Amino acid sequence: MIDQLINKIKATQNPTVVGLDPTYAMIPTFIKEEMLETYGKTPKAVAEMFLQFNKAIIDEVHDLIPSVKPQIAMYEQYGLEGLRAYIETIAYAKAKGLVVIGDVKRGDIASTAAAYAGHIAGVEIEGVHMDLWQEDAVTLNPYMGFDGIEPFIKACNDYHRGLFILVKTSNPSGKELQDLLVDGVPLYDKTADLVSEWGELAMGTMGYSEIGAVVGATYKEQGIELRKRMPHTFFLVPGYGAQGGKAEDLKDYFDKDGNGIIVNSSRGIIAAYQKDKEVTEKEFAIAAKKAVLAMRDDLQGVMR
Amino acid sequence: MIDQLINKIKATQNPTVVGLDPTYAMIPTFIKEEMLETYGKTPKAVAEMFLQFNKAIIDEVHDLIPSVKPQIAMYEQYGLEGLRAYIETIAYAKAKGLVVIGDVKRGDIASTAAAYAGHIAGVEIEGVHMDLWQEDAVTLNPYMGFDGIEPFIKACNDYHRGLFILVKTSNPSGKELQDLLVDGVPLYDKTADLVSEWGELAMGTMGYSEIGAVVGATYKEQGIELRKRMPHTFFLVPGYGAQGGKAEDLKDYFDKDGNGIIVNSSRGIIAAYQKDKEVTEKEFAIAAKKAVLAMRDDLQGVMR
Numbered sequence: 001m002i003d004q005l006i007n008k009i010k011a012t013q014n015p016t017v018v019g020l021d022p023t024y025a026m027i028p029t030f031i032k033e034e035m036l037e038t039y040g041k042t043p044k045a046v047a048e049m050f051l052q053f054n055k056a057i058i059d060e061v062h063d064l065i066p067s068v069k070p071q072i073a074m075y076e077q078y079g080l081e082g083l084r085a086y087i088e089t090i091a092y093a094k095a096k097g098l099v100v101i102g103d104v105k106r107g108d109i110a111s112t113a114a115a116y117a118g119h120i121a122g123v124e125i126e127g128v129h130m131d132l133w134q135e136d137a138v139t140l141n142p143y144m145g146f147d148g149i150e151p152f153i154k155a156c157n158d159y160h161r162g163l164f165i166l167v168k169t170s171n172p173s174g175k176e177l178q179d180l181l182v183d184g185v186p187l188y189d190k191t192a193d194l195v196s197e198w199g200e201l202a203m204g205t206m207g208y209s210e211i212g213a214v215v216g217a218t219y220k221e222q223g224i225e226l227r228k229r230m231p232h233t234f235f236l237v238p239g240y241g242a243q244g245g246k247a248e249d250l251k252d253y254f255d256k257d258g259n260g261i262i263v264n265s266s267r268g269i270i271a272a273y274q275k276d277k278e279v280t281e282k283e284f285a286i287a288a289k290k291a292v293l294a295m296r297d298d299l300q301g302v303m304r
Numbered sequence: 305m306i307d308q309l310i311n312k313i314k315a316t317q318n319p320t321v322v323g324l325d326p327t328y329a330m331i332p333t334f335i336k337e338e339m340l341e342t343y344g345k346t347p348k349a350v351a352e353m354f355l356q357f358n359k360a361i362i363d364e365v366h367d368l369i370p371s372v373k374p375q376i377a378m379y380e381q382y383g384l385e386g387l388r389a390y391i392e393t394i395a396y397a398k399a400k401g402l403v404v405i406g407d408v409k410r411g412d413i414a415s416t417a418a419a420y421a422g423h424i425a426g427v428e429i430e431g432v433h434m435d436l437w438q439e440d441a442v443t444l445n446p447y448m449g450f451d452g453i454e455p456f457i458k459a460c461n462d463y464h465r466g467l468f469i470l471v472k473t474s475n476p477s478g479k480e481l482q483d484l485l486v487d488g489v490p491l492y493d494k495t496a497d498l499v500s501e502w503g504e505l506a507m508g509t510m511g512y513s514e515i516g517a518v519v520g521a522t523y524k525e526q527g528i529e530l531r532k533r534m535p536h537t538f539f540l541v542p543g544y545g546a547q548g549g550k551a552e553d554l555k556d557y558f559d560k561d562g563n564g565i566i567v568n569s570s571r572g573i574i575a576a577y578q579k580d581k582e583v584t585e586k587e588f589a590i591a592a593k594k595a596v597l598a599m600r601d602d603l604q605g606v607m608r
Binding site: 021023024036041042043045046071073074076077078079080083084087105106107108109110112113115116117118119123125126127128130132133141142143144145146147148166169170171172173174175176177178180181182183187190191194 | 325327328340345346347349350375377378380381382383384387388391409410411412413414416417419420421422423427429430431432434436437445446447448449450451452470473474475476477478479480481482484485486487491494495498
């Protein structure tokens with residue numbers, strides 16, 4: 001995953017990952033009406049709304065970005081139909097050459113983690129291997145320690161897939177646990193050290209590990225300190241745009257080659273049409289493309 | 305959830321929750337053969353195996369236990385078909401009067417947490433409310449702090465549902481983060497304090513909150529200390545049996561009325577037939593019932 005991601009960032013000159021996190025409120029009226037008419041007030045209708053919405057955006061932006069990150073919760077709330085839309089979105093994005101990061105934030109003990117690792121490793125039934133989820137990488141939660149991560153590392157090495165483990169999240173309450181001081185340093189530094197250590201077990205060929213870290217854009221000083229602390233760990237950076245993070249804040253999240261991070265924006269891109277006075281609702285994907293280009297230019301200004 | 309759970313524990317005189325965590329290796333050969341013949345080497349075949357297996361066990365033990373806890377990872381690895389089996393297992397268990405704890409360990413920031421809260425709150429589509437997952441309670445991960453928990457608390461109050469938040473897990477690596485010292489106390493104590501505080505926002509009527517804690521059976525001293533630290537927090541206790549926890553260790557996890565915890569066993573019950581020389585493979589559910597009765601007697605010995 002990580003080599004492919006770095007190469008795609010270089011090719012597009014754009015470290016943007018588009019968060020495919022649709023909500024019902026975000027769906028343009030003409031799509032809503034069509035699906036409600038066809039499928040009624042059902043989870044299937046919403047699933048089809050999300051799919052049509054995502055596909056139109058992917059069609060418009062796929063050659064401008066390296067990666068998309070669907071947030072599984074948005075789909076999971078609509079049950080099996082919602083999750084079908086999640087899987088079909090992944091398949092569609094992969095067919096367009098995008099690196100797909102499944103934002104699943106799973107985390108459990110050894111035997112259970114081995115089952116969750118099916119997200120990136122697939123599953124075997126009587127000797128037949130099948131890749132039912134197809135993510136290139138997934139996000140994970142570190143609270144349960146190494147035995148909850150280990151089965152995923154095997155999958156990284158066996159299938160060239162990747163992980164992004166929560167270290168310092170972008171939300172306001174993240175600090176309640178993550179910023180507690182342990183031996184004079186915040187807990188997220190301890191998490192960072194574990195993630196770095198685990199990362200050595202699955203190095204890519206371009207200086208970064210298959211095991212990355214989630215480091216929010218909204219805590220600039222901490223992010224810069226973590227960049228120094230974890231030189232071989234690629235960062236997935238949420239919190240840009242709608243949550244308040246700015247490109248200027250991210251200048252020192254990049255390494256000296258302008259590499260090392262991928263920056264997520266969700267609402268700011270996929271719902272851009274709701275704030276863009278130059279487009280009609282039917283042009284929602286065009287608005288997303290404009291937002292991607294603006295974000296690319298914004299980030300290029302600080303990539304050095 | 306919590307009042308219903310306490311009443312069911314009193315009625316059955318049994319604080320056992322059966323972990324419905326089937327694995328392929330656990331399925332009796334006669335079920336495997338039937339499903340492979342009918343559905344081929346497909347996720348649907350495995351889903352049907354899990355369903356038949358779970359239903360037979362539920363039929364046999366439902367009047368002896370208060371609750372079951374399906375681990376979603378075991379189903380999720382088999383994709384949408386697997387998750388269908390998860391949902392149908394929940395529906396079946398609820399129809400038999402059991403309290404269902406979905407072991408999902410989700411955790412994310414505010415807006416995403418609101419989507420995950422659909423597990424216990426259901427979802428609304430154009431004014432039509434539907435409960436697609438149906439869990440009475442779910443497990444959650446606290447790493448992202450309160451804004452990741454808050455949307456679930458609303459669901460607890462609106463729909464009388466519950467949560468069990470990871471505090472001190474039963475696995476060996478849990479200590480890597482959870483036992484780090486913060487102000488001279490382990491991190492899990494800080495988590496415990498947060499969970500207690502959050503718990504006040506959704507109290508049941510019998511002295512315990514809808515917001516419980518996951519506290520492993522495998523760290524006895526810590527569990528006993530946490531019992532004192534969190535007097536109004538119900539404990540979901542994993543780690544009994546296969547992971548090494550014993551009833552004797554749990555004596556002081558109970559409150560003075562012999563209440564306050566529910567103890568999980570998964571493999572030790574549902575795969576009991578593989579170690580029970582008195583039963584045939586076809587009697588796997590009978591073996592599960594025997595294991596439930598043995599566990600009940602074991603726990604009653606320390607419930608004071």
